[in-house]
Amino acid sequence: MTAPARSGTGARLAEEARAGSRRALSRLLTAIESRTPAAEEALRALYPAAGGAHVVGVTGPPGGGKSTLVAALVAEARAAARPVAVLAIDPSSPVTGGAILGDRIRMQQYASDRDVFIRSMASRGHLGGLAGTTAESAAVLDACGFGLVFIETVGTGQSEVEVASIADTTMVVQAPEMGDEIQAMKAGLLEVADLVVVNKADRPGADRAAMQLRSMLTLGVEADPADRAPDPDRPRPKRPAVLLASGLDGKGVPELLAALDEHQAGRAHAQRPHAARIARARAQVEGILADRTREALWSSKRRAATDALMERVATHELDPYAAADDLLKSL
Amino acid sequence: MTAPARSGTGARLAEEARAGSRRALSRLLTAIESRTPAAEEALRALYPAAGGAHVVGVTGPPGGGKSTLVAALVAEARAAARPVAVLAIDPSSPVTGGAILGDRIRMQQYASDRDVFIRSMASRGHLGGLAGTTAESAAVLDACGFGLVFIETVGTGQSEVEVASIADTTMVVQAPEMGDEIQAMKAGLLEVADLVVVNKADRPGADRAAMQLRSMLTLGVEADPADRAPDPDRPRPKRPAVLLASGLDGKGVPELLAALDEHQAGRAHAQRPHAARIARARAQVEGILADRTREALWSSKRRAATDALMERVATHELDPYAAADDLLKSL
Numbered sequence: 001m002t003a004p005a006r007s008g009t010g011a012r013l014a015e016e017a018r019a020g021s022r023r024a025l026s027r028l029l030t031a032i033e034s035r036t037p038a039a040e041e042a043l044r045a046l047y048p049a050a051g052g053a054h055v056v057g058v059t060g061p062p063g064g065g066k067s068t069l070v071a072a073l074v075a076e077a078r079a080a081a082r083p084v085a086v087l088a089i090d091p092s093s094p095v096t097g098g099a100i101l102g103d104r105i106r107m108q109q110y111a112s113d114r115d116v117f118i119r120s121m122a123s124r125g126h127l128g129g130l131a132g133t134t135a136e137s138a139a140v141l142d143a144c145g146f147g148l149v150f151i152e153t154v155g156t157g158q159s160e161v162e163v164a165s166i167a168d169t170t171m172v173v174q175a176p177e178m179g180d181e182i183q184a185m186k187a188g189l190l191e192v193a194d195l196v197v198v199n200k201a202d203r204p205g206a207d208r209a210a211m212q213l214r215s216m217l218t219l220g221v222e223a224d225p226a227d228r229a230p231d232p233d234r235p236r237p238k239r240p241a242v243l244l245a246s247g248l249d250g251k252g253v254p255e256l257l258a259a260l261d262e263h264q265a266g267r268a269h270a271q272r273p274h275a276a277r278i279a280r281a282r283a284q285v286e287g288i289l290a291d292r293t294r295e296a297l298w299s300s301k302r303r304a305a306t307d308a309l310m311e312r313v314a315t316h317e318l319d320p321y322a323a324a325d326d327l328l329k330s331l
Numbered sequence: 332m333t334a335p336a337r338s339g340t341g342a343r344l345a346e347e348a349r350a351g352s353r354r355a356l357s358r359l360l361t362a363i364e365s366r367t368p369a370a371e372e373a374l375r376a377l378y379p380a381a382g383g384a385h386v387v388g389v390t391g392p393p394g395g396g397k398s399t400l401v402a403a404l405v406a407e408a409r410a411a412a413r414p415v416a417v418l419a420i421d422p423s424s425p426v427t428g429g430a431i432l433g434d435r436i437r438m439q440q441y442a443s444d445r446d447v448f449i450r451s452m453a454s455r456g457h458l459g460g461l462a463g464t465t466a467e468s469a470a471v472l473d474a475c476g477f478g479l480v481f482i483e484t485v486g487t488g489q490s491e492v493e494v495a496s497i498a499d500t501t502m503v504v505q506a507p508e509m510g511d512e513i514q515a516m517k518a519g520l521l522e523v524a525d526l527v528v529v530n531k532a533d534r535p536g537a538d539r540a541a542m543q544l545r546s547m548l549t550l551g552v553e554a555d556p557a558d559r560a561p562d563p564d565r566p567r568p569k570r571p572a573v574l575l576a577s578g579l580d581g582k583g584v585p586e587l588l589a590a591l592d593e594h595q596a597g598r599a600h601a602q603r604p605h606a607a608r609i610a611r612a613r614a615q616v617e618g619i620l621a622d623r624t625r626e627a628l629w630s631s632k633r634r635a636a637t638d639a640l641m642e643r644v645a646t647h648e649l650d651p652y653a654a655a656d657d658l659l660k661s662l
Contacts, residue, residue, distance in 0.1 A: 040652050047650035062393070136651070274645055281644035284651035285658065286628075290621050292659060297617075313612035314605055319378035320467070320615035321371050327616070328623060 010041025053142035057167030069247030132287020341372025377474035384473035388498030400578030463618020
């Protein structure tokens with residue numbers, strides 16, 4: 001948002017994307033990642049048309065086979081003629097690549113299928129926060145007719161957990177065999193899970209892993225320490241279901257898609273507030289506010305003054321709270 | 332900062348922590364994690380005394396043996412009678428635990444050593460951003476006389492890369508043998524590295540891994556794509572050194588600590604701006620600004636209005652940009 005919007009670019013992209021242009025849709029998502037003025041214009045145009053999609057967060061430790069499982073879910077959705085999109089948050093690099101690439105190649109069968117859209121997003125350098133731009137991207141896909149949107153992340157960082165919080169349904173995927181370090185990550189991840197999937201169910205130990213997870217989840221519910229009270233803004237079933245599946249051979253995948261649909265239907269019929277939608281709204285609005293604030297700080301008009309202030313904090317002449325209050329007064 | 336500061340609590344904690352009370356120091360770091368009014372008061376009191384410590388970021392994929400290597404570096408620093416602190420960012424859970432616990436136990440030998448301080452920090456739920464609170468914690472340790480502060484993170488998420496950006500020296504640790512998925516993470520991590528360590532150097536393939544890394548880093552420098560231009564605010568040597576070490580038996584650890592010291596000395600003598608110090612200042616100030624903004628939004632006075640606005644965004648009646656502008660006008 002540093003330059004004035006070339007008026008109309010965003011609106012035109014939005015219109016073309018809704019009409020089915022993948023090129024326009026791709027450009028739009030790039031614009032959102034970089035928070036350009038065109039992105040703002042496009043999102044404002046598309047936002048009223050969004051709100052119907054089921055946003056599914058897919059997370060879990062590396063090596064759990066998330067991408068393969070998502071590919072199997074996409075195939076299952078396409079067999080039922082449902083339009084489906086995938087946003088893969090790639091922690092490795094600003095350019096698409098790495099581990100996800102192999103699965104992207106697997107997805108090339110959909111190159112000519114207009115009802116499948118797959119996109120890798122960088123997880124670094126988001127000015128307004130990853131959760132915010134991801135929610136905006138999901139809204140764009142939603143407005144363009146993708147009724148099922150998977151957001152795939154590697155579940156080891158804070159941002160990834162935040163992304164999970166903006167999904168209607170969060171699915172945590174893991175393989176039967178897990179190292180100690182990865183085991184340790186589970187506790188945090190399981191807190192955000194609506195569904196837990198033991199993937200690679202053909203491997204030895206899958207049933208046992210599922211059993212262990214079920215008992216761990218039961219314990220978790222009963223022994224929740226006070227300082228880890230569940231977020232009141234995010235009500236969810238006390239104990240997520242544990243399912244077995246195999247992304248590789250498709251076993252359990254129809255049941256998994258059915259469970260996801262069922263979770264969404266349960267939410268829709270419940271009287272409770274649409275917590276995930278509120279979380280998405282907050283992530284977007286707070287992301288935009290942070291972006292606007294940062295923009296004001298580093299605008300050409302203020303940049304020199306902000307730089308001077310940061311220099312004083314860097315040399316410990318001024319403390320950061322005093323600097324923040326100075327800036328707030330001047331904004 | 333939701334309640335007015337009980338005046339004096341923070342100042343007293345700061346004074347006791349500087350005088351050597353570990354209990355006060357622990358309480359202070361907890362206060363910073365929760366961003367209480369006492370934390371603000373204490374940081375403001377301590378900030379002028381900080382600025383001398385060498386802050387070393389330690390990151391890398393899970394399973395690289397970071398904690399063991401940090402333990403070995405701590406032992407090496409203590410052998411030279413240097414006070415040393417470790418902030419371990421634990422992605423698993425708000426409570427200390429998981430994989431890091433094993434190494435914490437190894438660290439218990441320092442329980443009676445007043446010049447070693449080890450602390451696990453939660454990576455989730457930081458109101459003002461993980462990088463900001465980590466920088467504040469490092470400043471407190473610095474002011475309390477810890478001249479060497481290690482910040483240990485699992486290098487797979489955005490927040491972790493952000494944390495690396497606030498360190499004076501960033502060290503990326505990995506084991507000789509790495510799976511495909513982890514391999515993919517390296518590209519992003521290597522961008523932030525000042526030093527790369529192949530840990531577990533006693534294992535087969537360590538020399539080969541170091542060689543591969545060196546050639547990958549050479550390629551990286553020569554073939555840096557335009558859209559991955561290095562951050563101008565963070566100048567660093569074009570090609571980080573690759574070292575071999577073994578945290579378990581201590582091989583290569585003295586050389587590693589010497590290389591860290593040398594990197595810091597190089598920075599100190601260089602004419603270029605103190606980029607890491609500026610990054611730390613920015614992380615803290617921007618974190619505090621985000622916190623103050625969020626605080627204003629959800630204050631008891633405004634909460635109902637903010638809730639109503641979020642509801643309108645959640646139901647797609649209002650777009651998030653319009654909501655953000657509404658809020659900015661009212662703040």
